[in-house]
Ligand SMILES: Nc1ncnc2c1ncn2[C@@H]1O[C@H](COP(=O)(O)OP(=O)(O)OP(=O)(O)O)[C@@H](O)[C@H]1O
């Protein structure tokens with residue numbers, strides 16, 4: 220990088236989240252009155268891109284929307300944060316990704332998701348000279364593994380060809396142990412930094428061995444499979460960094476917990492922003508990665524201290540202030 224802001228390219232999901240409050244959930248064929256209705260752009264791509272922009276980076280989001288008002292709503296929202304939307308493609312005959320939720324008076328929700336255009340991303344979307352130029356000017360590429368696997372693999376290969384660092388969040392479906400082995404496509408193991416949460420890391424390596432005390436061993440297995448560095452997110456227990464330099468635990472920051480929505484995205488976006496600063500200097504050292512994970516943990520903690528997803532993403536100044544609380 221020759222001066223200017225660090226450049227981050229995010230490849231991730233784009234959705235509009237719609238929620239309606241009601242006293243009780245409707246039974247089959249029942250119509251119940253609702254109260255407040257809210258709609259807000261969300262998804263890994265939107266939230267992580269906004270988080271990296273809030274951390275002072277020049278951000279481009281690569282993703283896909285439908286030819287409908289929701290796609291435009293998402294793009295307008297990203298532009299408010301100064302995010303480059305030139306690589307948000309439009310799918311033919313697909314809707315923009317949406318989630319529809321009912322939230323009852325107890326705060327529980329029932330949600331349905333339509334992936335829509337997010338599932339229509341293909342390697343050909345990023346095969347041209349324009350994308351090559353985008354990647355060759357970037358300092359970090361942050362990829363979300365929930366996008367179609369052939370698209371994710373093509374993005375990783377393009378970044379590697381340009382000698383760019385890749386951070387990959389495998390973002391496996393679920394959240395609870397499925398007790399099933401997940402096999403990642405080979406390109407995923409070429410990521411410089413893989414950021415699974417503990418459930419995902421265990422499912423990739425050995426779902427029978429999901430004791431948290433084995434997290435370091437699981438991380439070491441990811442390194443043996445080719446990943447440059449594994450950053451395993453452990454919720455309020457913090458994060459583990461495992462690479463050839465060793466294994467280090469980065470404790471979480473104490474905050475008043477409100478809601479964990481968006482905290483993984485805050486972590487990933489802030490990690491990419493901080494690593495982009497290191498990459499811009501020429502090389503990303505093991506020390507810089509550990510510093511970046513501390514920065515990301517502060518962002519994750521702050522996102523847990525506020526309600527909502529996009530609304531809870533912290534600004535760089537708030538992250539720096541929390542980091543100063545460290546002994
Ligand atoms: N209760 C908490 N208190 C403080 N920090 C937290 C808390 N929960 C999460 N964090 C921070 O945020 C990071 C990311 O959170 P988490 O481990 O829940 O990621 P995730 O499972 O990928 O989240 P998501 O489900 O949003 O994708 C953690 O590694 C930690 O640093």
Ligand SMILES: [Mg+2]
Nearest residue numbers: 388390416483
């Ligand atoms: Mg996650």
